[in-house]
Amino acid sequence: MTTQKLYAGVKLREIRTGRGLTQKDFAGRLGVSLSYLNQMENNHRPVSTGVLLALAREFGFDVTELSVGEAERMTADMREALADPVFAEAPPLAELRLVASNAPGLARAFLALHRAHRQQSEQLVSLNEALGTEGSALAPLPWEEVRDFFHYCDNYIDAVDRAAERFAGSLAGGDRLAAMADRLQADHGIALQIRLDAPLRHYDPASRRLTLAAEAGPATQWFQAAHQLALVAHDDLLEATLDLARFRTDTAREICKIGLANYFAGAALLPYGRFLAAAQEARHDLDRLALVFGASIEQVAHRLSTLQRPGAKGVPFFFVRVDQAGTITKRHSATRLQFARFGSACPLWNVHRAFEAPGRWLRQLAETPDGVRYLCLARDVSKPGRDFHAPVRRYAIALGCEVAHAGALTYADDLDLNRGFEPIGVSCRICERTDCHQRALPPMDRPIRIDPDDRGALPYRLD
Structure with missing residues (x-):
């Protein structure tokens, strides 16, 4: 197994400048030399365990925020983009990690440029209409833009998550759907009804009536009611979050608003603190958690992947x-x-x-x-x-x-x-393994050799 070194120069500079400290003062508080700090801030040396402990001790900093998650995601995305045949040779993995850690803005710009190239190539072969590209070929597809927004937020939106947790804590006990119906009626004048052959969720603003499908399970009905409540009761919060995202198109913004309302509903169904404690007690038994919280297996699994609140x-x-x-x-x-x-x-x-x-x-x-x-x-x-x-x-x-x-x-x-x-790998296009019997495509960053007189598990050999 390999151990991933932690390079976090950008974050170290943010911590130092955010507290108005010079490099000399910051180095003293961390117990390292000025030159050592300079090397860490420029990602020439990894952050040591002693520095991590000093950050927690001196500044009360949650060192889990220095995880390599975002940098590794961008590294993987750049590596896949660089497997495109348009690039003659991909930079070494170490260089990609350095760019992702020390210049994340440049990495995002590169990924946006490659995405633009890919979409333009698709247009050249008359696929843009089939793929639903909006506007210029230089704009990302709305679905991709929204997916990347959640991807680089670690799928955790703190303000929305905490608002959902507060709402869940304010509901009365007993019949959960009845409590939701009472809250919708009392606070927002919205009548909830459940009907056969109705859409999964339909809201009529004129009559202020929310209709849910009777065929849906109780967890789905409650989730859809919470989704509508988010749109009505927390519209300002959702819009503020969308403003920060700076989406390129109105379509992407509208898609993301649905995603944020879904996020609120999931976080209200499975409130962060209570769900985290229950997950730890049950040792992450998904069937048990689904039973305790009246949720589906998919809802529980998805929620487990979002438990990324700093400090908890x-x-x-x-x-x-x-x-x-x-x-x-x-x-x-x-x-x-x-x-x-x-x-x-x-x-x-x-x-x-x-x-x-x-x-x-x-x-x-x-x-x-x-x-x-x-x-x-x-x-x-x-x-x-x-x-x-x-x-x-x-x-x-x-x-x-x-x-x-x-x-x-x-x-x-x-x-x-x-x-x-x-x-296992990520995908055949970028997988390094040379002996995989299930390979569907050759790796795009490796030359292949064809020998008509020699056939193994694959019809080609990787050089």
Whole structure:
């Protein structure tokens, strides 16, 4: 296994300048020499354990904020972009990490430029209408822009999360949906009704009537009611958050507002402090947590991946949902594992086998090409239609953490965490493995050699 060194020059400078300290004074408080501090601030040396302890002791700083999460996400995104054939040769991984840590603005600008190039190329082959590109080819697709917003926020929006937690704490006990209906009526004059053959959620502003589908489960009904309450009661908060995001198009802003209302609903259904404590007590048993909080398995899994509140973080999980074609429809990672921005996930990952074992948790010990090992859980979460003739929406979810945290999960109790790790990757386009029997495409940053007289598991060899 490899150990990731922590380079955090930008964050160190923010801490120092935010407190009005000179480099000399800051170095003294940290107990290091001036030259050593200068090297750390310029990412020429990693942050040591002694410096981390001094930051916590001297400044009360939550050192978990110095995680490599965002830098690693941008590194993975740049690495995938640089696998594009337009680039003759990709810079070394160490250089990409240096850029992501020391110049994150430049990294984001590069990713935006590559995205523009990709979209323009798609236009040149007459695919822009099929892909739904809005306006100029230089603008990112609205869905991509919103996805990246949540991705780089660690899928945790503090102000919205805390507002949802306060709302959940103010509700009366007993029948949860009845309490929600009472609050909507008393505070906002909104009447809640549940009807057969109604849309999942429909709100009529003129009559101030919210209609929910009777076919939906109680957790979904409550979630949809909380979504509408967020739009009505916390519109100013949502709009302020959208202002900070600076989306390029109105469409992206509208999509993100729906996402923020969903975030509020999920955080209200599973309030941060109470849910974190219950998750730790239950050792992250998702079935038990779903029963305690009256939520779905998918809601619980997604919420576990958002427990990134500074000073009260949970186990760092990744979460993903895929359809039967392997297309990623939801994704988030608080771990070093980053998902492909384009295309499908690695076929060796157990999430693809979940469709074959409905209602069961599948466990997998997996290792990525960088040597990091994970405990991966997968399960199908297919959504039946409202009648016999309605189509079934089939999805599978995966949740996982690095093996270092596996002891906090009940699912690891009978596993040998020292061996039996299956090799997985991010996507075939950027995977480094040369001996994968499931490879669908050659890596875009490696030349291939074709020998008509020699055929192995693949019809080519990687140089």
